[in-house]
Amino acid sequence: MMADDIATVQKEFNNLNEYSIQFNKWFSKTIGVWPLPSSTSKFEKIVTRILIIVCSIITLFVTIPSMLHFILVKEDIISKLKSLGPISYCFGGGLNYAVLLLRKNDIRYCIDHIEADWKVITRMADRQVMLKNAKIGRIISCCIVGFLQIGTFCFCTILGVFKRTIKIGNNSMEIYVLPSPAYKIPVDTNPGHDIVLCFQYLAAYITSATVVSAFSFATVFACHASGQLTIMIIWIEEFINRPQEENKNVHIDKISVIIKHHMRILSFLERAEHLLSPICFMEMFKNILSICLFSYCILAEWSEHNIRILGTYIITVINITLNTFLICYIGEVLTERCKEIGDMVYMTNWYRLPKKDILNLIMIITRSSVEYKMTAGKIIDMSVITFGNIIKTVFGYLNILRQTTML
Numbered sequence: 001m002m003a004d005d006i007a008t009v010q011k012e013f014n015n016l017n018e019y020s021i022q023f024n025k026w027f028s029k030t031i032g033v034w035p036l037p038s039s040t041s042k043f044e045k046i047v048t049r050i051l052i053i054v055c056s057i058i059t060l061f062v063t064i065p066s067m068l069h070f071i072l073v074k075e076d077i078i079s080k081l082k083s084l085g086p087i088s089y090c091f092g093g094g095l096n097y098a099v100l101l102l103r104k105n106d107i108r109y110c111i112d113h114i115e116a117d118w119k120v121i122t123r124m125a126d127r128q129v130m131l132k133n134a135k136i137g138r139i140i141s142c143c144i145v146g147f148l149q150i151g152t153f154c155f156c157t158i159l160g161v162f163k164r165t166i167k168i169g170n171n172s173m174e175i176y177v178l179p180s181p182a183y184k185i186p187v188d189t190n191p192g193h194d195i196v197l198c199f200q201y202l203a204a205y206i207t208s209a210t211v212v213s214a215f216s217f218a219t220v221f222a223c224h225a226s227g228q229l230t231i232m233i234i235w236i237e238e239f240i241n242r243p244q245e246e247n248k249n250v251h252i253d254k255i256s257v258i259i260k261h262h263m264r265i266l267s268f269l270e271r272a273e274h275l276l277s278p279i280c281f282m283e284m285f286k287n288i289l290s291i292c293l294f295s296y297c298i299l300a301e302w303s304e305h306n307i308r309i310l311g312t313y314i315i316t317v318i319n320i321t322l323n324t325f326l327i328c329y330i331g332e333v334l335t336e337r338c339k340e341i342g343d344m345v346y347m348t349n350w351y352r353l354p355k356k357d358i359l360n361l362i363m364i365i366t367r368s369s370v371e372y373k374m375t376a377g378k379i380i381d382m383s384v385i386t387f388g389n390i391i392k393t394v395f396g397y398l399n400i401l402r403q404t405t406m407l
Helices: 002-013 016-030 042-072 077-102 104-120 124-160 192-241 255-302 307-346 355-369 384-404
Strands: 164-168 171-175
Touching: 002 016, 002 124, 016 104, 016 124, 016 192, 042 077, 042 192, 077 104, 077 192, 077 255, 104 124, 104 192, 104 255, 124 192, 124 307, 192 255, 192 307, 192 355, 255 307, 255 355, 255 384, 307 355, 307 384
Parallel strands: none
Antiparallel strands: 164 171
């Protein structure tokens, strides 16, 4: 049955590597962070550079006026804190965009590595394992795209399209507002409001697309590495339990094949960690700040009983929290899978092998004992424990804000 799936995917996507990275390619190309191969035409390279310049200008056009408004406009502390959430999210997204642009070589290396694995591994059983993990990566990437883009669109629509009622003395009036404030730009009336809102929609898409791209890359790379580690476990079991008189083409019969594959996996993980480490670092602190500030917005808006705005903030907090958990969980899974290699080797009947093979397996156990860890800026390990600490930190900061502003 799975063999039929492989044939179907191969026919639809021309190659199985395209199936693995399709969603990454779509969103990365829209913001110019997809690494172009050397065979790319000159026209496409020029279009990509123009796209990068346009995205950078739009992001700066929204971020800089928002930061100036926060710094220069005199408002009460509650209004300032409510405006800081969108500003911090957009600013963090801009930094992530810069990192993705700077790390294009790492992205290209990992993509080429995945493509090479699809070419090198030809046994149907191994390809079935790879396809299964590729499907998991696609599903998770699709969920990330759906949650983030829909959440971002709803946030901009509800906070930007609809007018808000404000009270000035005994009078009430309806005015246009923006998802993120703008300094010295007339947005109380049209067409100024619609123009700026359009730019903020684009900036929100770019910011979300950077997060989608980064997290999709992390998911696809992690699922691919997990599949390769599963294949390696299968190969080790076959090597240890292989009948000596069996056809050599049926089972893995050389320890060198296993060791080389292990080194390829570790090389891939090292390059992926080099790409994701600064992104995880910025995402962690950006998400701590964003969850804290948007949660504060929920408390500040609670007395108004505006279900529409409250629902927007709640969905935003849930989205950011889920993304934080995802990146932490990916780090946890990869660490456990890498450790599993050494544990699995030790639990096999290795003592029945010749001494030379036993020594080679000991080398695999020794290398597996050196834990692989996805880190945030080479400082903090990404794990479920880290996610728990992030949530504790968020509630700690939220409590300080609530008490400081007497909310």
